[in-house]
Amino acid sequence: MIRYSKLGYVELTVTDLDRAADFYRDVVGLEPAGEGLDGERRFRCSEDPYAVVLHKAEAPGFKRGGWMLEDERQFETLHRRLKDAGVACEPLGAAECTARGLGRATRLIEPNFGATLEFYLLPDRIEPKPFVPTLARIQRLGHVVWSTPHYDKANAFFRDVLNFARSDAVGEGITFYRAFPNPYHHGIGIARGDRNRFHHLNFMVTEIDDIGRGFNRFRKKNVPVVFGPGRHIASGSVFLYFLDPDGLTLEYSFGMEEFPEVGPRAPRVLPPVPESIDSWGAIPDPRMTAIGEIAPPGRGGQ
Numbered sequence: 502m503i504r505y506s507k508l509g510y511v512e513l514t515v516t517d518l519d520r521a522a523d524f525y526r527d528v529v530g531l532e533p534a535g536e537g538l539d540g541e542r543r544f545r546c547s548e549d550p551y552a553v554v555l556h557k558a559e560a561p562g563f564k565r566g567g568w569m570l571e572d573e574r575q576f577e578t579l580h581r582r583l584k585d586a587g588v589a590c591e592p593l594g595a596a597e598c599t600a601r602g603l604g605r606a607t608r609l610i611e612p613n614f615g616a617t618l619e620f621y622l623l624p625d626r627i628e629p630k631p632f633v634p635t636l637a638r639i640q641r642l643g644h645v646v647w648s649t650p651h652y653d654k655a656n657a658f659f660r661d662v663l664n665f666a667r668s669d670a671v672g673e674g675i676t677f678y679r680a681f682p683n684p685y686h687h688g689i690g691i692a693r694g695d696r697n698r699f700h701h702l703n704f705m706v707t708e709i710d711d712i713g714r715g716f717n718r719f720r721k722k723n724v725p726v727v728f729g730p731g732r733h734i735a736s737g738s739v740f741l742y743f744l745d746p747d748g749l750t751l752e753y754s755f756g757m758e759e760f761p762e763v764g765p766r767a768p769r770v771l772p773p774v775p776e777s778i779d780s781w782g783a784i785p786d787p788r789m790t791a792i793g794e795i796a797p798p799g800r801g802g803q
Contacts, residue, residue, distance in 0.1 A: 503578050503664040504571035505680035508688045511566045511645050511702055514558035514796050520746050521555050530636030538600050546639040548629035550602045561747035562794030563699035565617035566645055586662045614649035614697035616795050637711045643703035644687050648694030655691050669735040672773025684759040686736040699793030701750035709755045712741050719743050727786035731779035748792035
């Protein structure tokens with residue numbers, strides 16, 4: 502059984518790196534954390550070295566994401582389960598790990614919708630650095646969601662091979678998973694769609710006031726708010742969805758159900774009606790989740 506710590510980082514592609522970097526710092530409220538070897542921009546929202554990385558590309562979307570494992574022993578279990586499922590993986594070389602601030606990592610390409618996934622540990626004896634909130638009291642990187650026509654197979658892969666624990670689903674349209682034994686209701690979501698694409702990225706905030714302040718800040722800065730404020734029935738979270746300068750969908754949310762490792766409640770299937778998505782009755786803007794490619798692996802699988 503693979504055991505995780507958390508969703509550690511998500512790397513996005515953007516068309517204008519300077520414009521996007523300004524937005525994620527001055528509107529979202531992330532802290533700049535330096536640049537990578539290819540000029541990519543890193544940002545923090547927790548004590549980890551970085552949580553969001555922006556890469557310049559022709560199309561905006563999802564480049565890769567990383568899940569921190571609980572300890573070194575998890576690599577053996579991960580590799581065995583992938584081999585049994587016939588899914589190829591590769592260890593990241595020492596040079597790449599050093600350049601990206603990782604201690605050890607394994608990379609694979611998700612076999613159903615093609616996203617690059619990484620599973621990692623930080624270097625030993627790394628000193629945590631507190632995150633100092635500015636515009637919003639961001640608590641952590643929350644979750645990432647993809648959409649795919651290969652919905653059933655993708656759900657089976659994350660559930661049966663990677664050991665993500667199902668928390669809830671809304672009909673046959675979206676399923677939410679937590680990175681076991683992480684307690685938060687979901688760290689990923691898989692939605693049914695007509696093509697493979699990036700759906701949205703979430704940031705958890707520590708106060709409901711951050712939702713209200715964000716709503717007004719976005720309006721003043723002409724940032725499109727595409728859904729909310731509202732409350733999700735599945736997780737109990739109060740949410741606000743908005744767009745970055747490329748049209749990628751981001752979310753602030755406050756509050757989330759937490760599951761015990763032993764004896765959690767059974768997952769539910771909520772009825773596929775709008776009220777299951779938002780009990781407050783907000784109506785999503787058609788621009789929500791409309792933009793977001795899943796980038797193919799680049800040089801050296803990076």
